[in-house]
Amino acid sequence: MSQNPKTLFQKIWDNHVVAEEPGAPAVLYIDLHLVHEVTSPQAFSVLKERGLKVLRPDRTVATMDHSIPTKGGYEAADEMGRIQLRLLEANAIAHGVRIYGLNSVQRGIVHVIGPEQGFTQPGMTIVCGDSHTSTHGAFGSLGFGIGTSEVGHVLATQCLLQRKARTCEVRVDGALRPGVTAKDIILAVLAKIGVGGGTGHVFEYTGSAIRALDMEGRMTVCNMSIEGGARAGMVAPDDKTFNYVAGREFAPKGAAWDQAVARWRQLPTDQGASYDKTVTLDAHSLEPMVTFGTNPGQGVAITQPLPLPSSLADAAERAGLEKSLAYMKFEAGKPILGQPVDVVFLGSCTNSRLVDLRAAAHLLRGRKVASSVKMMVVPGSQSVKQAAEAEGLDKIFKEAGADWREAGCSMCIAMNGDQLSPGQLAVSTSNRNFEGRQGKGGRTVLASPLTAVATAVAGCIADPRVLLNGGQS
Amino acid sequence: MSAPKFTTLTARCVVLANNDVDTDQIIPARFLKVTDKLGLGEKLFCDWRYHDDGSPNPAFILNQAEAKGAQILVAGNNFGCGSSREHAPWALVGWGFQAVISPMFADIFKGNSLKNGLIPVVIQPAAHAALLAARAKNHDLPVTVDLRASTVAWPGQDPISFPIDPFSRACLLDGVDELGYLQKFAGQAQAYEARHA
Numbered sequence: 050m051s052q053n054p055k056t057l058f059q060k061i062w063d064n065h066v067v068a069e070e071p072g073a074p075a076v077l078y079i080d081l082h083l084v085h086e087v088t089s090p091q092a093f094s095v096l097k098e099r100g101l102k103v104l105r106p107d108r109t110v111a112t113m114d115h116s117i118p119t120k121g122g123y124e125a126a127d128e129m130g131r132i133q134l135r136l137l138e139a140n141a142i143a144h145g146v147r148i149y150g151l152n153s154v155q156r157g158i159v160h161v162i163g164p165e166q167g168f169t170q171p172g173m174t175i176v177c178g179d180s181h182t183s184t185h186g187a188f189g190s191l192g193f194g195i196g197t198s199e200v201g202h203v204l205a206t207q208c209l210l211q212r213k214a215r216t217c218e219v220r221v222d223g224a225l226r227p228g229v230t231a232k233d234i235i236l237a238v239l240a241k242i243g244v245g246g247g248t249g250h251v252f253e254y255t256g257s258a259i260r261a262l263d264m265e266g267r268m269t270v271c272n273m274s275i276e277g278g279a280r281a282g283m284v285a286p287d288d289k290t291f292n293y294v295a296g297r298e299f300a301p302k303g304a305a306w307d308q309a310v311a312r313w314r315q316l317p318t319d320q321g322a323s324y325d326k327t328v329t330l331d332a333h334s335l336e337p338m339v340t341f342g343t344n345p346g347q348g349v350a351i352t353q354p355l356p357l358p359s360s361l362a363d364a365a366e367r368a369g370l371e372k373s374l375a376y377m378k379f380e381a382g383k384p385i386l387g388q389p390v391d392v393v394f395l396g397s398c399t400n401s402r403l404v405d406l407r408a409a410a411h412l413l414r415g416r417k418v419a420s421s422v423k424m425m426v427v428p429g430s431q432s433v434k435q436a437a438e439a440e441g442l443d444k445i446f447k448e449a450g451a452d453w454r455e456a457g458c459s460m461c462i463a464m465n466g467d468q469l470s471p472g473q474l475a476v477s478t479s480n481r482n483f484e485g486r487q488g489k490g491g492r493t494v495l496a497s498p499l500t501a502v503a504t505a506v507a508g509c510i511a512d513p514r515v516l517l518n519g520g521q522s
Numbered sequence: 523m524s525a526p527k528f529t530t531l532t533a534r535c536v537v538l539a540n541n542d543v544d545t546d547q548i549i550p551a552r553f554l555k556v557t558d559k560l561g562l563g564e565k566l567f568c569d570w571r572y573h574d575d576g577s578p579n580p581a582f583i584l585n586q587a588e589a590k591g592a593q594i595l596v597a598g599n600n601f602g603c604g605s606s607r608e609h610a611p612w613a614l615v616g617w618g619f620q621a622v623i624s625p626m627f628a629d630i631f632k633g634n635s636l637k638n639g640l641i642p643v644v645i646q647p648a649a650h651a652a653l654l655a656a657r658a659k660n661h662d663l664p665v666t667v668d669l670r671a672s673t674v675a676w677p678g679q680d681p682i683s684f685p686i687d688p689f690s691r692a693c694l695l696d697g698v699d700e701l702g703y704l705q706k707f708a709g710q711a712q713a714y715e716a717r718h719a
């Protein structure tokens with residue numbers, strides 16, 4: 050046991066403090082700054098007003114993901130979207146920042162391409178004007194979302210003013226049962242702690258169930274840390290992490306790789322280090338999870354009845370549950386299984402990587418999307434799309450009747466024209482079920498890719514374990 | 523553009539006490555295509571504030587007479603959760619709010635608010651309940667947010683201290699620009715880079 054045991058978070062923090070004045074937040078060095086079209090225009094404007102340049106264009110990467118079309122063709126849905134995309138392009142060129150633009154064959158959702166291209170590495174501080182920057186913590190980095198003012202700070206100084214967060218260990222032990230996935234783990238964590246439960250904290254996910262996840266699964270879990278109020282979620286790096294990073298375009302090579310891995314091996318939390326709090330979950334007892342309300346903490350096991358407002362003692366919580374159920378047009382106490390669904394969305398930075406598409410396609414093979422359901426499959430990046438097509442996954446989706454699209458955020462945030470109509474119910478593999486998130490008046494149930502496929506086939510919310518057992522659902 | 527300043531404010535308030543109001547409700551994503559900060563106040567709480575045909579929803583608080591001229595929002599627990607969009611405080615400030623009072627704010631929203639002169643006032647649930655009760659009795663209840671003292675008060679209530687990051691507080695009181703402050707560390711940042719090259 051080391052003399053001064055530290056957590057993974059503490060190590061990365063200590064390693065990045067540039068300065069700290071009494072009474073002021075730490076000046077934290079940022080290794081990687083990811084930029085997208087929606088949250089950067091006003092930050093670049095500040096640089097322009099002050100005659101500043103991007104200090105480290107080599108540590109800055111821009112991508113277009115939120116407003117881009119997924120139907121092929123390269124026209125954004127509307128004039129404002131077009132202006133925003135063109136502005137990002139112009140800003141990137143003016144400042145010498147690498148950009149994955151509309152014509153890039155590697156473009157995609159910022160939190161998919163960061164790891165995919167090897168930008169995301171263990172031990173780094175990573176920020177983006179985007180709350181799901183927590184995704185990158187899956188690699189044992191400290192990734193968190195910032196506001197646009199802070200985007201300007203990082204562009205101009207490569208530093209950020211930060212107060213140190215508290216730490217919360219989220220320990221998940223036990224083996225997942227068939228049909229239960231990383232998405233179900235995180236939805237269960239959120240159902241347990243609520244959407245504010247992690248406020249002020251950074252999560253570190255530990256335990257045998259987390260170690261057993263592949264990198265994609267760890268990204269799914271870390272991605273939704275912000276849905277629990279934690280700005281960052283982390284997993285200690287291990288051989289799986291190093292194997293994922295190895296050989297990617299921007300990963301260290303040769304002797305630099307060996308040195309990096311030696312450094313990265315020092316990152317995991319020391320024995321004896323303590324967290325400010327701990328939450329535990331038994332993976333083996335989990336079932337597929339779905340949300341039923343209008344925030345990601347309102348989730349239940351798919352076989353369970355919806356909660357009764359009368360079971361809540363707190364008046365504000367009761368009112369919140371009633372309001373959510375009314376918006377969703379769901380009835381308290383009734384099962385959620387069997388609710389007819391209009392749209393199934395497979396995509397977003399939570400669940401749009403190759404392994405997600407593979408798992409979904411495997412379950413869908415030889416089956417059909419119900420005639421009442423419109424299913425959209427949106428790969429997380431063009432690289433994912435190409436790899437999926439090389440394996441023939443696109444054919445499985447298309448033959449089943451699903452729509453196979455170009456990469457982007459798409460219906461996760463409904464800024465590009467892909468959206469629900471008022472009243473429509475979607476099962477979505479994305480991360481937010483807020484009112485109108487997928488289109489004004491739309492209703493969203495969050496679930497895993499497996500549950501999404503089972504639902505698409507059945508035409509109503511369905512348990513994927515039935516299909517896995519060979520049933521026709 | 524100068525840094526926002528704030529010292530003290532006495533103003534009427536409006537109540538939106540739902541818990542877990544997310545930034546997608548404060549300003550829906552379809553309004554994030556702007557390249558400046560203008561006009562967002564008109565879209566604040568858009569999907570609660572307007573019917574589908576664009577007409578104001580009279581049941582929503584901001585469309586009621588009592589909201590006119592209010593500068594303080596009394597919100598529920600975990601206000602501003604979800605997306606990191608700074609458009610949320612831009613929209614609140616654009617409407618005319620200068621402070622939000624809640625038992626708890628989401629972290630990113632709180633940071634973004636402080637950078638825009640919107641004071642996130644955190645008070646205990648009991649004080650929050652007392653404020654709601656006082657406001658229910660008097661729709662014109664004047665509430666005072668004093669940043670120098672870091673207190674909030676209303677008639678019949680002694681000033682209650684609220685926690686606020688001392689650095690952010692000093693920046694707001696003196697109009698200090700955070701980017702300017704950060705730039706002073708350029709030499710140290712360079713030395714850091716040299717050490718970690």
Ligand code: SF4
Binds near residue numbers: 160
């Ligand atoms: S996929 Fe959704 S959550 Fe992820 S970055 Fe895009 S809009 Fe945000």
